[in-house]
Amino acid sequence: MSAVKEMPLSAAENPSQNQDREPRVLTLLTIVTILAVAFGLVMALFYAGTDIDQGNIQRIFYLHMPSFFGAFSAFSASVVGGVMYLRTRKVKWDTLALAGVEVGLALSLVNLITGAIWARPIWNTWWTWDARLTSAAVMVLTYAAYLMLRNGIENGETRRRFASIYSILAIATVILTLMIIRIVPETIHPVIIGPSPQNAEGTFEATSGVVLALLPNLLIWFTLVPFTLVWHRIRLQNVVERVESLKAELLSQ
Amino acid sequence: MTYFRNILFSTALLLLFVLPTLAQDDGEDTTTPPVVPYFNAENPRTLFNVPIPFGWADMSEANQAHFVNGDLQAEIYTLVLDAAEISEATKQTIDALAPDQFGLQGIQTVVEQIAAETPTLRFWSLVTLSNGDWTEAIYQLADGTDVTAFAQVREQAIYVLAYFNRAPGDFLMLIKQPEKNAQGRYEPQDGIAAAMTDVFFGETLTPETTDTVALSNGDWQYNLYPPLNDLPLAAIGQARGDAVYVVIENGDEDLINTANKVFFTVFFGWFVTPYNDPYLYLALSAVAIIMIALIASIILRYRNLRKDLALIERLKQEA
Numbered sequence: 001m002s003a004v005k006e007m008p009l010s011a012a013e014n015p016s017q018n019q020d021r022e023p024r025v026l027t028l029l030t031i032v033t034i035l036a037v038a039f040g041l042v043m044a045l046f047y048a049g050t051d052i053d054q055g056n057i058q059r060i061f062y063l064h065m066p067s068f069f070g071a072f073s074a075f076s077a078s079v080v081g082g083v084m085y086l087r088t089r090k091v092k093w094d095t096l097a098l099a100g101v102e103v104g105l106a107l108s109l110v111n112l113i114t115g116a117i118w119a120r121p122i123w124n125t126w127w128t129w130d131a132r133l134t135s136a137a138v139m140v141l142t143y144a145a146y147l148m149l150r151n152g153i154e155n156g157e158t159r160r161r162f163a164s165i166y167s168i169l170a171i172a173t174v175i176l177t178l179m180i181i182r183i184v185p186e187t188i189h190p191v192i193i194g195p196s197p198q199n200a201e202g203t204f205e206a207t208s209g210v211v212l213a214l215l216p217n218l219l220i221w222f223t224l225v226p227f228t229l230v231w232h233r234i235r236l237q238n239v240v241e242r243v244e245s246l247k248a249e250l251l252s253q
Numbered sequence: 254m255t256y257f258r259n260i261l262f263s264t265a266l267l268l269l270f271v272l273p274t275l276a277q278d279d280g281e282d283t284t285t286p287p288v289v290p291y292f293n294a295e296n297p298r299t300l301f302n303v304p305i306p307f308g309w310a311d312m313s314e315a316n317q318a319h320f321v322n323g324d325l326q327a328e329i330y331t332l333v334l335d336a337a338e339i340s341e342a343t344k345q346t347i348d349a350l351a352p353d354q355f356g357l358q359g360i361q362t363v364v365e366q367i368a369a370e371t372p373t374l375r376f377w378s379l380v381t382l383s384n385g386d387w388t389e390a391i392y393q394l395a396d397g398t399d400v401t402a403f404a405q406v407r408e409q410a411i412y413v414l415a416y417f418n419r420a421p422g423d424f425l426m427l428i429k430q431p432e433k434n435a436q437g438r439y440e441p442q443d444g445i446a447a448a449m450t451d452v453f454f455g456e457t458l459t460p461e462t463t464d465t466v467a468l469s470n471g472d473w474q475y476n477l478y479p480p481l482n483d484l485p486l487a488a489i490g491q492a493r494g495d496a497v498y499v500v501i502e503n504g505d506e507d508l509i510n511t512a513n514k515v516f517f518t519v520f521f522g523w524f525v526t527p528y529n530d531p532y533l534y535l536a537l538s539a540v541a542i543i544m545i546a547l548i549a550s551i552i553l554r555y556r557n558l559r560k561d562l563a564l565i566e567r568l569k570q571e572a
Binding site: 050051052053054055056057059060063067102103106109110113114117118120121229232233235236239240242243246247250253 | 293294526527533539540543561562569572
C-alpha cells in the first residue's frame, strides 16, 4: 500500500520527472527480494533432503506452493485496489488492481506449470481434470480474461469501474481453489499442511527439513516477491497514465 | 465513522489472508495410514527404502538394510552396489558375453562381500515384472547356507535384495513365469513345477499331496513331496500379478508360513527412489522463463514509455 502512496499516479498529480527515478526503498527492496529468492532456492535445492518416494522432483514443491500464495497475495491486492477505486474513484487504486492481477497471473502460471511438470513423473500424466487442478486453471483463465477484457474498453472511467468489479468478483476463483478440497474431497491433489484427502496421490510427510525449507520460501513468495513486482508494475502503469494524459493534452491543443 | 469502516475493512482483509490456513486444516474425510517402520537409505545418489519386518532385529547401516531373525536363522540384506565397485575387466567380460548378467555379477559381488567367500551358483534367471527387469540367483555357501537374491540395475547402480538362510537344509524363493493357461493366467502349480525343476534338476519330484493354504498374504498352492536327503520337502506357490511366486523348503523347520511372508514383505515393500531430475530442471526452467518474461516486459515497456514521454514533451514544447 505504501508503494501506491509513494508513487506519482498521474501527470496532473505529480508532473515532476524526478519522481520517476526509482525510490531507494524500491531499489533496496528489489535487491533484498533477489537475495531472498536465491536463499529460498538454496534451501529448496540443497538444504532440504531428497524425498525417498518421489525423488528430486519433490523439490519443486518449494516453489509450487509458495508461488500460489504469492499469487493469492497479488490477487488480494487487486481486490483492495478494486474496492478502494469504487469507493474513492482515484486512479491509483485501479493501478494497484491492474498491477496485482498481472503479477498474480504470472505467479499462478508458475504454480500451474510447476504442478503439471511434477504430476508427470508422480501421477504419470501432465494433466488430469481433478477438482483442484481444474479450479486452478479456471482461476488463471479468469485473470487472463481480466487483462483481455480490460483492454477492450475504450472509455477510461468505464474501464476502471468494470475492472474493479471484475477483480473483486474474480477473487472467488482463488478462494474456490483453496477451498475445493473441502467441497470435493475426492481430489487426488495432496495436502501437505494437515491430513491429505483419502484419494491423494504423491503426498509426503512435512518433516522438520521440509518445514525449514518451506517456511522461508513461503514467506518470500507470499510477501517480498509480489510486493516488489507489484510496486514495479505500478511505476510502469504510472508512466502509461502520464503518456496517455500528455497525448490527450497534446491532441486537444 | 470513517475509523470504524477502516477497522472493518482491515478485518475483512485479514480474514482473506487467513483463509489459506483454514483451507489446509480439514480433518474430515481423511484416513491416517498405519505407521510402518521403514529403513531409509542415506546416500542421496542411491536412495531406497524397505519396511522392517515385524519381529526382526534391525542391524542396518547407513546405506545397507540388514534384518536378522535368530529363531529362523535368517538374515535379509538390501543394499545398493555402485557399478563402479565392479571391476572394469569383469564388466567388459559381462558386456561381451551376456549384458543381462550384469545384475548377476552384482549379486555375486554382494554375496562375496557379506559371506567373505566365493559362493557356488546353483541357479539364475531373468524375470520381467511390472516394476522392471530383475535378475534372480540362488547360491550355496561352503557352510551350507543358501542365499536367494534379486537384483535390479538402475542408473549405474545395482539394487540387491538377498535372503540368507543359515538353517539346515534348503529354503529358497523363486519367481517363475511359466506358460499361461487357456484363460491367460498363471497356474501356481506350473510355477512350482518349473521352480522344482530349476533347483532340483535331475530329481524326479512328484508331490504326495497338494492343497491350498491360506497364509497372511493370500491363498497359496501347497505341495508336500517325499523326503529329499532325509529331510522333509515342501513347496508353496501363488500367482500374483505377472508371475508365480514360489517358496521351497527342504528342511526340518516349518519356515514357510513365517519366512515367505517376511521375505515378500521386503520384496514388495521395497521402494527405489525414482530418478526424475530432468523434470526438476524443466520446472525450474519454466519458473525462470515466466519470471524473466514478466520482469523483462516491465523493463522494456518502461523504457519504451520513457522514450514516448520524452518525445511527447518535446512535441509539446515545440507546439
